[in-house]
Amino acid sequence: MGIQFEKVNYLYARGTSQEKAALIDIDLAIDLHGFIAIIGHTGSGKSTLIQHMNAILQPTSGVVRILDKTIVGGKKNRDINIVRKRVGLVFQFPEYQLFEETVEKDIMFGPLNFGVSKEDAALKAREALKWVGLEQDFLSRSPLNLSGGQMRRVAIAGILAMEPDVLVLDEPTAGLDPQGQKEMMEMFYNLYVNQHKTIILVTHDMNFVAQYAKRIIVLNDGRIVYDGDTWDLFANYELIKKYHLDLPDITKLIIDIENKLGIKLDHKINTVENLAQALVQALGGANHAR
Amino acid sequence: MVPIVEISELYFSYDNKNLAINNLNLTIYEKEWVCILGHNGSGKSTLAKLLIGLLEPLKGAIKVNGKILSQDTVYDIRRETGIVFQNPDNQFVGSTVADDIAFGMENQQISREEMKERIDKYIRKVRMEAYLQHEPHLLSGGQKQRVAIAGALAMNTKILIFDEATSMLDPQGREDINTLIQELKNDGDKTIISITHDINEAMLADRVIVMKDGTVMTAGSPAEILKDEALMNDCGLDVPLTVKLSQELKKYNIIDDIYVKQEDLVNSLWEYNLKK
Numbered sequence: 001m002g003i004q005f006e007k008v009n010y011l012y013a014r015g016t017s018q019e020k021a022a023l024i025d026i027d028l029a030i031d032l033h034g035f036i037a038i039i040g041h042t043g044s045g046k047s048t049l050i051q052h053m054n055a056i057l058q059p060t061s062g063v064v065r066i067l068d069k070t071i072v073g074g075k076k077n078r079d080i081n082i083v084r085k086r087v088g089l090v091f092q093f094p095e096y097q098l099f100e101e102t103v104e105k106d107i108m109f110g111p112l113n114f115g116v117s118k119e120d121a122a123l124k125a126r127e128a129l130k131w132v133g134l135e136q137d138f139l140s141r142s143p144l145n146l147s148g149g150q151m152r153r154v155a156i157a158g159i160l161a162m163e164p165d166v167l168v169l170d171e172p173t174a175g176l177d178p179q180g181q182k183e184m185m186e187m188f189y190n191l192y193v194n195q196h197k198t199i200i201l202v203t204h205d206m207n208f209v210a211q212y213a214k215r216i217i218v219l220n221d222g223r224i225v226y227d228g229d230t231w232d233l234f235a236n237y238e239l240i241k242k243y244h245l246d247l248p249d250i251t252k253l254i255i256d257i258e259n260k261l262g263i264k265l266d267h268k269i270n271t272v273e274n275l276a277q278a279l280v281q282a283l284g285g286a287n288h289a290r
Numbered sequence: 291m292v293p294i295v296e297i298s299e300l301y302f303s304y305d306n307k308n309l310a311i312n313n314l315n316l317t318i319y320e321k322e323w324v325c326i327l328g329h330n331g332s333g334k335s336t337l338a339k340l341l342i343g344l345l346e347p348l349k350g351a352i353k354v355n356g357k358i359l360s361q362d363t364v365y366d367i368r369r370e371t372g373i374v375f376q377n378p379d380n381q382f383v384g385s386t387v388a389d390d391i392a393f394g395m396e397n398q399q400i401s402r403e404e405m406k407e408r409i410d411k412y413i414r415k416v417r418m419e420a421y422l423q424h425e426p427h428l429l430s431g432g433q434k435q436r437v438a439i440a441g442a443l444a445m446n447t448k449i450l451i452f453d454e455a456t457s458m459l460d461p462q463g464r465e466d467i468n469t470l471i472q473e474l475k476n477d478g479d480k481t482i483i484s485i486t487h488d489i490n491e492a493m494l495a496d497r498v499i500v501m502k503d504g505t506v507m508t509a510g511s512p513a514e515i516l517k518d519e520a521l522m523n524d525c526g527l528d529v530p531l532t533v534k535l536s537q538e539l540k541k542y543n544i545i546d547d548i549y550v551k552q553e554d555l556v557n558s559l560w561e562y563n564l565k566k
Contacts, residue, residue, distance in 0.1 A: 042430055042460060147331060175376070175458045177330040177487040179526035204460045246461050249531045253552060260556045261563050272531065276538030283563055287543035 001067050002198070003030040003053055003087070003166065008062035008073065010048055010222075022048040024222040026062070032165060035192050035199045037209040037230065039245065040219035046202050049219060050168045053200065054087035055080040067165065085114050088164035092171045095143075095151035103129070103146075103154050104139040110162045121161070128157040131195065133187055149180040153187075160191075166198040167191065173205060181205075185212060210234065210248040210270060218243060235267035250275060291319040293353075294449065294481050295341065300350035302340060302504075310336045311347070312504035320448075323475045323482040325495035327515070329526030333504035334485045335376075338453045341483075342371050355448060369398070372442030376454040378434035382426040387418065390426055391441045398445070405444075412440040416470060432463020439470060450474065452484040456491065468494065489516055489530050493550060500525055517548045 010023040022045050030036060040046050051057040052064050058080075059073035067086055071077045091097070100106040107125040108118075116124065129138060132153040138146075143154050152172070159167065169188065173181040185208050191197045203209060209216060209230060216233050218226035220243050226233055233239060234251050247255070254265050254275065263282045269275045280286055295318040302311035311333050318324050328334050339345040341352060343364035352359040354367045375381050384390030391409045400408075413419045416436040421429065426437060435455055442450055452471065456464040468491055474480050475494075484491060492498050498515040500507045502525045508515070515521065517533045532555045536548040544562055549555035 041462075149330065175454075177526060178528055179329055253531060253535065253556075256552060256556050257559060260560045263563075272534040272538055275535060276542065279539065279559070280542045280544060283544060283559075284566055287562075287566075 002032045003067070004028065004063075004065040005052070006063045006065075008052065008059045008064060010052070010057060011060045012048075014060065022222050023052070023059075026224060028217070028224060028227065030166075030198070030200070032198050033192075033196055034215060035189070035213050036201065037213035037216045038200065038202045038219065039204070039206075039209065039216060041244070044219040045222040046219050047170065048222075050089065050170060050200065050202060053166070053168050054089045055083045056089065081114075085110075085162045086164050087166040087168060088159035088162060089168045090156055090159055090170065090172060092174060093152075094155035094159075095148065098143040098151060098155055101142060102139065103134075103141050103143050103157075106143050106154060107139075107158045107161050110158050114162060124161040124163070125157070128161040129154075131160050131187075131191060132157045133183070149176050149184070152176070152184070156187075164197070166200065168200045168202075170202045171204070172201070173203065173208065181208075188212070204246065206234075206246045206248045206251075210250075218245065231268045231270065237267065291322075293317050294320045294355055295483075296351075296353040298351050298353075300340065300352065301348040302336060302345060303348055304336075309348075310504050311340065314350070314505050316499065316506055316509075318481060318483060320481055321478060322497060323471070323484070323495045324497050324499060325492040325512070326483065326485045326499045326501055327487065327489075327492050327525070327527065328501035328507075329487060332501040332525065334501050335453055336504070337501070338373065338451050338483075338485055341451065342368055342373055369445070370447050371449045371451060372445050372447040373451040373453060374435065374438045374442055374455045376457055378431045378438065378458065379427070381438050382434070385425060386423050387413070387426055387429075387437050388422045390437060391444050394441055394445050408444045408446075409440075412443040413437075415443060415473075416440045430463065431459045432466050435459065435463065435467055436470065439467070443474075447480075449481045449483065452482070452486070454485055454487070456486065456488060464488070487527060489527065492516060493530070513550045516550045 005026045005028040008023055008026040012020045012022050038046055048057060055066060055071055058071055058077060061073040064071045066083045069083050098106050104125050107128055108121040111121040111124050126136060129136060134153055143151060173184050176184060188199050189212055192199045201213060213230050216230040217224060225243060226239060234247055240247060251267055254267060254269060258265055265278050265282060269278055297314055297316045300311050300314040301309060303309050326334050340347055343359055355370050357363045357367060359367055382390055383393050388409055392405055395405050413422055416439050418433060418436050426434060456467045471482060471484060472494055475482055486492060493512045495512055497509060498512050499509045500515060516530055519529050522529050530550055532549050532552050536545060536555060539545045545558050
């Protein structure tokens with residue numbers, strides 16, 4: 001189980017002069033309980049890809065298997081609604097979609113839509129609020145009077161209340177301040193570790209990718225051009241250059257130092273302490289003369 | 291140095307209970323690039339709104355270009371102050387890029403010829419001349435912000451405020467805008483106030499003002515402020531990676547200083563490597 005793509009193609013504006021292949025021959029297998037990053041430039045197909053993961057979009061050709069549901073390209077697929085409950089998709093700036101008078105009503109909206117009783121939905125709302133790290137007294141507040149970070153947590157709680165197995169997040173830290181970003185990422189990591197959720201993260205922030213995602217998928221012009229270990233990718237400078245990918249700050253610093261000093265360092269170094277030690281070694285040991 | 295913005299004993303509250311701005315005093319000088327740093331809720335954006343008269347203070351005075359901001363002077367002062375907001379989607383009114391840049395000028399009885407000239411000049415400045423007849427909503431976030439900057443520049447204001455103008459952009463968009471702000475600074479005729487929590491942006495400014503709880507906590511050069519780990523953590527920010535690596539390398543006597551700019555740190559390592 002999990003999510004599989006087999007030879008998936010997706011055409012936008014099919015049959016018109018604007019027709020464009022947004023996804024080309026996508027083969028992809030995502031097992032449950034992983035933390036995966038999807039990266040690529042604006043227009044590379046990231047959004048199209050993740051919208052296939054809960055059947056908001058259906059392939060033009062090929063097959064997408066989402067948990068126990070099979071979606072065949074070019075066919076009418078029935079009863080796919082249930083998929084949206086099990087794969088929660090959090091769009092960019094999800095707080096813009098809050099609309100109810102209270103936080104509680106907003107979080108309950110999803111479960112109620114899937115036929116959960118009012119009492120159960122209220123219970124799930126309480127639970128979900130805990131997972132996003134907000135106190136229970138938020139339930140009665142208006143979502144529109146919260147800070148940006150709090151609003152986003154409420155929007156995410158609305159998805160979590162449907163108890164999805166998979167959480168797909170499109171740029172979840174955009175627009176938050178550094179502290180808010182860190183807390184948000186810790187929250188997802190916590191959901192991954194303690195709630196056994198599968199986390200699929202679309203982001204431009206390579207520092208977070210490096211820190212949290214073991215596996216990384218790179219999209220370029222609608223194709224998957226890399227699918228593998230995150231640090232193997234960051235250490236592969238040729239691939240990084242070829243697809244104009246961004247690097248974590250530490251890797252950029254390592255490359256700068258290498259170029260200026262004409263020395264070689266390990267590109268997989270991922271902490272400042274380790275980088276300092278590697279530098280000391282490369283420069284002939286600690287300086288005792290001074 | 292000639293003061294252009296003088297703020298004294300400023301107070302503001304959204305709800306008449308909590309002070310969003312709490313006894314803020316600040317002077318900004320002509321042609322200076324000032325970066326206002328602080329976490330969400332520190333009062334940065336409230337300050338920006340007070341500066342352009344979108345909000346009215348409870349108490350205190352704001353003087354812009356020698357005039358005290360009041361209901362009588364707010365329109366004059368807005369003529370001195372352009373602003374680019376955080377959300378690229380919330381600041382478009384025109385149906386084409388050109389219309390949008392013209393919008394602000396239309397409110398100021400500027401002649402058609404002059405308008406055309408300015409649109410032409412500033413669309414080039416932001417490198418968006420190929421998009422003049424495009425619909426703004428079809429542009430990327432970074433492109434939208436560049437158009438918004440062209441619109442603000444076309445007003446020929448003395449002061450330009452960037453209110454978290456890069457925080458919703460991808461890395462490329464962010465870099466484009468930061469490069470543009472640097473160019474404006476180098477052109478030397480604007481006072482630039484950038485409100486941000488991006489330390490890479492703060493590094494480029496002349497002076498960094500740190501805000502916390504609605505007031506100025508401290509101010510100084512980027513080098514002084516950004517290497518102060520206790521201060522940065524206290525206002526919910528992190529020191530740059532270069533500062534952390536400098537601290538580590540100092541323990542081994544490889545370098546003597548704490549560097550904020552990557553270039554300076556790498557140069558210092560290069561010198562050490564030559565001498566050893």
